[in-house]
Amino acid sequence: MNTIDKAAGASDAKGSGSTEFEEGGIRVRRASMTFGPDEPLALDSGVNLSPFTITYETYGTLNAAKSNVVLICHALTGDQYAASTHPLSGKPGWWAHMVGPGRPIDTNRFFVICQNVIGGCMGTTGPRDIDPATGRPYGLSFPVITVGDMVRAQAMLLDRLGIHDLFCVIGGSMGGMQVLQWAAAYPERVFSAIPIATAARHSAQNIAFHEVGRQAIMADPEWKQGAYLSHGTNPAKGLAVARMAAHITYLSEPALHRKFGRNLQDRDAITYGFDADFQIESYLRHQGSTFVDRFDANSYLYITRAMDYFDLADDFGGVLANAFRGTTSRFCVVSFTSDWLFPTSDNRQIVHALNAVAANVSFVEIKTDKGHDAFLLDEPEMFTTLRGFIDSAARTRGLAG
Amino acid sequence: MNTIDKAAGASDAKGSGSTEFEEGGIRVRRASMTFGPDEPLALDSGVNLSPFTITYETYGTLNAAKSNVVLICHALTGDQYAASTHPLSGKPGWWAHMVGPGRPIDTNRFFVICQNVIGGCMGTTGPRDIDPATGRPYGLSFPVITVGDMVRAQAMLLDRLGIHDLFCVIGGSMGGMQVLQWAAAYPERVFSAIPIATAARHSAQNIAFHEVGRQAIMADPEWKQGAYLSHGTNPAKGLAVARMAAHITYLSEPALHRKFGRNLQDRDAITYGFDADFQIESYLRHQGSTFVDRFDANSYLYITRAMDYFDLADDFGGVLANAFRGTTSRFCVVSFTSDWLFPTSDNRQIVHALNAVAANVSFVEIKTDKGHDAFLLDEPEMFTTLRGFIDSAARTRGLAG
Numbered sequence: 001m002n003t004i005d006k007a008a009g010a011s012d013a014k015g016s017g018s019t020e021f022e023e024g025g026i027r028v029r030r031a032s033m034t035f036g037p038d039e040p041l042a043l044d045s046g047v048n049l050s051p052f053t054i055t056y057e058t059y060g061t062l063n064a065a066k067s068n069v070v071l072i073c074h075a076l077t078g079d080q081y082a083a084s085t086h087p088l089s090g091k092p093g094w095w096a097h098m099v100g101p102g103r104p105i106d107t108n109r110f111f112v113i114c115q116n117v118i119g120g121c122m123g124t125t126g127p128r129d130i131d132p133a134t135g136r137p138y139g140l141s142f143p144v145i146t147v148g149d150m151v152r153a154q155a156m157l158l159d160r161l162g163i164h165d166l167f168c169v170i171g172g173s174m175g176g177m178q179v180l181q182w183a184a185a186y187p188e189r190v191f192s193a194i195p196i197a198t199a200a201r202h203s204a205q206n207i208a209f210h211e212v213g214r215q216a217i218m219a220d221p222e223w224k225q226g227a228y229l230s231h232g233t234n235p236a237k238g239l240a241v242a243r244m245a246a247h248i249t250y251l252s253e254p255a256l257h258r259k260f261g262r263n264l265q266d267r268d269a270i271t272y273g274f275d276a277d278f279q280i281e282s283y284l285r286h287q288g289s290t291f292v293d294r295f296d297a298n299s300y301l302y303i304t305r306a307m308d309y310f311d312l313a314d315d316f317g318g319v320l321a322n323a324f325r326g327t328t329s330r331f332c333v334v335s336f337t338s339d340w341l342f343p344t345s346d347n348r349q350i351v352h353a354l355n356a357v358a359a360n361v362s363f364v365e366i367k368t369d370k371g372h373d374a375f376l377l378d379e380p381e382m383f384t385t386l387r388g389f390i391d392s393a394a395r396t397r398g399l400a401g
Numbered sequence: 402m403n404t405i406d407k408a409a410g411a412s413d414a415k416g417s418g419s420t421e422f423e424e425g426g427i428r429v430r431r432a433s434m435t436f437g438p439d440e441p442l443a444l445d446s447g448v449n450l451s452p453f454t455i456t457y458e459t460y461g462t463l464n465a466a467k468s469n470v471v472l473i474c475h476a477l478t479g480d481q482y483a484a485s486t487h488p489l490s491g492k493p494g495w496w497a498h499m500v501g502p503g504r505p506i507d508t509n510r511f512f513v514i515c516q517n518v519i520g521g522c523m524g525t526t527g528p529r530d531i532d533p534a535t536g537r538p539y540g541l542s543f544p545v546i547t548v549g550d551m552v553r554a555q556a557m558l559l560d561r562l563g564i565h566d567l568f569c570v571i572g573g574s575m576g577g578m579q580v581l582q583w584a585a586a587y588p589e590r591v592f593s594a595i596p597i598a599t600a601a602r603h604s605a606q607n608i609a610f611h612e613v614g615r616q617a618i619m620a621d622p623e624w625k626q627g628a629y630l631s632h633g634t635n636p637a638k639g640l641a642v643a644r645m646a647a648h649i650t651y652l653s654e655p656a657l658h659r660k661f662g663r664n665l666q667d668r669d670a671i672t673y674g675f676d677a678d679f680q681i682e683s684y685l686r687h688q689g690s691t692f693v694d695r696f697d698a699n700s701y702l703y704i705t706r707a708m709d710y711f712d713l714a715d716d717f718g719g720v721l722a723n724a725f726r727g728t729t730s731r732f733c734v735v736s737f738t739s740d741w742l743f744p745t746s747d748n749r750q751i752v753h754a755l756n757a758v759a760a761n762v763s764f765v766e767i768k769t770d771k772g773h774d775a776f777l778l779d780e781p782e783m784f785t786t787l788r789g790f791i792d793s794a795a796r797t798r799g800l801a802g
Contacts, residue, residue, distance in 0.1 A: 045673040144673035204657040204681045205649065211682045212646045214675065215689070216617055219638035237620035245613045245646050248606065253741075256605040262712060270710055272446040272545035274615065274702060278709065280605045281612045288616070301675060308679065309671055311663060340654075340741075 015053070025101040028084045029058040032123055033157055041118065041153050047143040051132070054157045055123030056080050056115040059099060060107035062163070068399055069163050070105055071154065072114040073171030073178035075376075076303050077243075077295060079122040082114040083107070088294045097378050104387040109399060110167065115157060117150040117178075119303055121296035124153075128229060128296050138298075140226035145302060147174070147310045151181040155189075165189055167397055168390060172196035172375030173342065174303070177310050180350065183331070184312060184323040192393040194386065196334040197375045199346035200320050200353065201311035206341060209249055210304040213242030217297045226298055239297045240288030247287045252338035252371030256280060313353075320353035330360040330396075332389040334375075334382060337365060341372040362389060416454070426502040429485045430459040433524055434558055442519065442554050448544040452533070455558045456524030457481050457516040460500060461508035463564070469800055470564050471506055472555065473515040474572030474579035477704050478644075478696060480523040483515040484508070489695040498779050505788040510800065511568065516558060518551040518579075520704055522697035525554075529630060529697050539699075541627035546703060548575070548711045552582040556590075566590055568798055569791060573597035573776030574743065575704070578711050581751065584732070585713060585724040593794040595787065597735040598776045600747035601721050601754065602712035607742060610650055611705040614643030618698045627699055640698040641689030648688045653739035653772030657681060714754075721750065722757035731761040731797075733790040735776075735783060738766060742773040763790060 018031030032055040035041065040050035057080045062069065072082050072095065083099035085092060099105040105112055116124035119142070127142035134141070158164070166189055169182045176198025183193045202210075217223055220238030224231045260280040264270065267277065276282040316322035331354055335347035344365050354361040366381045368374045374382065419432030433456040436442065441451035458481045463470065473483050473496065484500035486493060500506040506513055517525035520543070528543035535542070559565070570583045570591055577599025584594045603611075618624055621639030625632045661681040665671070668678065677683040717723035732755055736748035745766050755762040767782045769775045775783065 140675070144675075201663065203654060204661045204663065204679070205652075205654045207663070207679050208645075208649045208657065208681050208685055211677075211679075211685055212642060212649065215645060215686070216620075216642045218675075219617075219621065219642055221622055241613060241617045241620055241642065244609075244616060248609045248613065251606075253604060253606045253744075256609065260605045262602065262605065262608070274541070274545075274619075274706065276612075278605070278608050278612075280609050284609055284612055285616070305675065343654075 023084050024096075026059045026083055026099075026107045027061065030084070031056055031058070033160055035156060035160075039156065041149065041156065043143055043149045044146045045143050049118070049125070049143060052118065052125035052153070053123065053129075054115055054118070054125075054153060056113055056157065057082065057084060059083050059112040060110055062111040063399075066163055067165060067167060067397060068110050069158075069166050070110045070112045070168045070170065071158075071166050071182070072099070072105070072112060073150075073154075073169065073175035073182075074114060074117065075171070075173035075175050076246075076307065077291070077300075078175065079120065080114045080116045081122075083112070086294070089290070094376060098383070098386070104383050104390055105170070109394065113158070113163075115154050117303065118153040119145040119150070119299060119306065121299040126296065127226070127298035127302055137227075137229040139229065140298070142298070142302065144305055144309075146306050147177045147181050148185065148315075150306065151178050151185060154178070154182075155186060165191065167399065168192045168194065168393065170194040170196070170386075171198075173198055173372065174307050176342075177307065177312075180312055180323070183327060183329050184316070187324075187327045187329060190329045191397055192330045192332070192389075194332045194334065194389065195347075195350060196382075197336055197339050197342045197347070197372055198350075199310075199342050200313060200323075200350050202308050203346070207308045209246060210308055212245050213304060214301050216241040216245065217301060220297075223297060226301075228297070234292075235297045236292040239292045239295065239300060242300060243291040243295075244284045244288045247284060249341045250371060250373040252340065252369055254338060254369040255371055258369065320349065321356035324354055324359055325357050327354075327357065327359050330393055332362045332364070332386070334363075334385060335365045336370070336372070336374040336379075337367045338369045339372040339374065424485050425497075427460045427484055427500075427508045428462065431485070432457055432459070434561055436557060436561075440557065442550065442557065444544050444550045445547045446544050450519070450526070450544060453519065453526040453554070454524065454530075455516050455519070455526075455554060457514055457558065458483065458485060460484050460513040461511055463512040464800075467564055468566060468568060468798060469511045470559075470567050471511045471513045471569045471571065472559075472567050472583070473500070473506070473513060474551075474555075474570065474576035474583075475515060475518065476572070476574035476576045477647075477708065478692070478701075479576065480521065481515045481517045481525075482523075484513070487695070490691070495777060499784070499787070505784050505791055506571070510795065514559075514564075516555050518704065519554040520546040520551070520700060520707065522700040527697065528627070528699035528703055538628075538630040540630065541699070543699070543703065545706055545710075547707050548578045548582050549586065549716075551707065552579050552586060555579070555583075556587060566592065568800065569593045569595065569794065571595040571597070571787075572599075574599055574773065575708050577743075578708065578713075581713055581724070584728060584730050585717070588725075588728045588730060591730045592798055593731045593733070593790070595733045595735065595790065596748075596751060597783075598737055598740050598743045598748070598773055599751075600711075600743050601714060601724075601751050603709050604747065608709045610647065611709055613646050615702050615705060617642040617646065618702060621698075624698060627702075629698070635693075636698045637693040640693050640696065640701060643701060644692040644696075645685045645689045648685060650742045651772060651774040653741065653770055655739060655770040656772055659770065721754035725755055725760055726758050728755075728758065728760050731794055733763045733765070733787070735764075735786060736766045737771070737773070737775040737780075738768045739770045740773040740775065
């Protein structure tokens with residue numbers, strides 16, 4: 001078993017179950033739920049995926065009316081550990097700033113759910129898992145999934161938990177795509193929606209960057225046409241290169257300049273060699289090498305592909321506004337000035353579509369030099385914005401402060 | 402021998418010589434010059450490289466006063482075939498729009514020289530060549546070179562050819578770095594200088610992209626610690642990934658959107674697979690696969706490293722203006738609005754430094770959505786600008802129209 005296998009009790013230990021503990025003043029429930037042959041996941045590709053398991057975490061307590069549910073949707077390389085210590089990296093949850101007692105997503109007030117997406121590698125069924133048809137890991141025989149499939153699976157888990165209405169669906173980047181998909185596919189279930197640093201369709205440039213990452217993985221001879229688990233190999237080098245390329249796109253040039261510039265790493269002068277002379281090189285290599293300890297190469301292929309395929313208007317006659325026609329959800333769209341992966345213009349297209357159907361929408365462009373990654377960082381203006389929007393929506397919804 | 406070896410008669414056929422022919426109304430001389438043990442190239446690293454060969458092309462005729470020389474400096478993946486058909490790809494020269502009879506760099510008027518840079522792979526000595534100390538290809542034992550070294554080698558060739566003064570030194574991207582280096586290191590030899598889409602120092606983001614490319618090459622097991630020629634292997638997959646990642650940075654998001662958008666490649670619907678569903682994917686893969694037929698992986702490492710190391714101010718007490726103090730050269734700095742690799746702000750820093758020493762400088766930012774690659778493309782405003790600047794400088798220099 002590699003490090004990832006030690007995580008959420010993946011491949012060979014599927015099933016429903018949960019453990020509970022308290023961390024940082026939050027009541028954490030770490031759980032998984034399996035859906036058997038009678039409840040397949042009907043994928044957009046036409047394939048019925050069965051059986052499948054969803055791993056998820058909940059924070060806080062569901063109120064009697066079941067009206068205080070916040071669904072957090074994670075990004076490409078995120079997972080269900082939004083607010084609790086990550087079992088592999090030992091680091092705080094990826095949105096620990098955002099979720100907790102007294103934080104914008106206040107766990108004293110809301111019942112928060114975060115699910116690992118279908119196709120993922122932190123316990124939810126994905127290409128690492130055993131294909132019941134062969135008894136071997138799926139690899140590339142895992143069906144290609146979409147953002148629509150991710151959301152459909154999330155809805156099935158909520159149904160199983162007896163939760164119909166979501167007070168709020170929130171997420172950044174690919175998480176924001178899921179938020180939009182939720183609002184379009186299940187408008188009656190979504191009271192409020194917060195898509196952050198995202199787009200209603202993936203741009204050509206973003207598809208291009210994803211394709212480079214996929215080619216880097218597939219070029220690694222240890223990838224073995226996706227069957228590396230059966231071969232006992234690991235395309236870690238290819239995955240690290242993919243991560244490094246992607247990581248540059250998450251940052252901004254001004255932030256890179258401010259943080260690293262042309263500073264040298266632990267040396268006084270250039271070495272006339274290919275070691276990491278510059279801090280930025282050392283930083284990138286570190287990003288690549290730590291990522292491969294917690295992520296699966298095939299999951300990276302499948303999830304990037306789902307993002308490439310995302311084009312919400314396509315399901316609505318090519319007119320994005322049709323995706324939101326008749327919606328009663330209230331929206332808060334957030335973008336960042338220095339985000340060049342999902343620039344403000346992409347987010348503004350969402351706002352325009354919502355305006356075209358007279359939806360209730362706030363739009364905030366936050367000034368920051370931190371690039372796309374700003375949604376994951378301690379960004380005070382984002383917190384203030386989200387706290388205000390969520391508090392106001394909660395009051396309207398009759399949720400006590 | 403792989404395709405590259407068939408090119409300029411590299412490794413095993415070093416020496417001085419030339420052939421002449423006419424193409425497209427241009428008198429082309431395709432030549433190489435070898436410098437023996439008595440004339441080593443003194444590198445910035447402290448190493449003396451010897452022997453070494455420079456391959457180059459000339460277009461047009463040197464006038465009696467030797468006052469009509471234009472030196473073209475090529476970019477990272479460019480070569481000496483600026484205006485003649487490339488012997489490997491069969492494509493027109495990379496600057497065929499710019500160089501020729503009646504073109505901005507008019508071969509009826511000027512004697513044009515373009516040299517393959519030291520460290521390159523089109524005949525000039527680089528890591529593919531035989532290390533006389535071992536009898537095997539240099540690989541990683543080739544010394545790390547700098548933009549300063551490239552320019553020093555160019556000056557040695559010009560000296561050998563009996564050419565002292567350059568009417569004009571011109572180049573884009575890394576070619577522009579060489580132009581700046583020429584102006585700083587040999588101010589008395591440079592009558593006019595045209596740095597295009599470049600920077601006086603490589604940014605953290607650009608170092609980061611280069612590092613991703615290098616890691617992609619080094620991750621390829623066929624790279625063999627750089628000794629792939631001795632092993633009979635070829636890190637083509639790694640080099641293709643490096644090229645794909647770099648190629649995205651040469652374009653702009655608007656141009657990608659205009660050219661490709663989310664258009665599908667030879668199909669009506671997405672295939673739910675990892676084939677090149679989108680045109681942009683197919684285009685990128687093509688860019689990767691054609692590049693490896695004409696370029697050497699180790700040269701890619703060495704030349705990207707030279708760009709990373711470029712920081713002209715560093716040689717002048719950290720003050721860029723000092724690099725140009727007392728210059729009598731006239732400069733024309735050109736940038737492109739959609740170039741995010743060498744944005745206008747980088748080019749403007751050069752202009753500010755030139756202004757600080759009261760140099761004769763024109764600065765033009767050209768409005769285009771074609772990104773960094775605009776300097777290689779049919780960009781009418783660039784041609785008009787350069788034609789105007791070059792004609793004016795030629796008149797001042799007393800060169801007949």
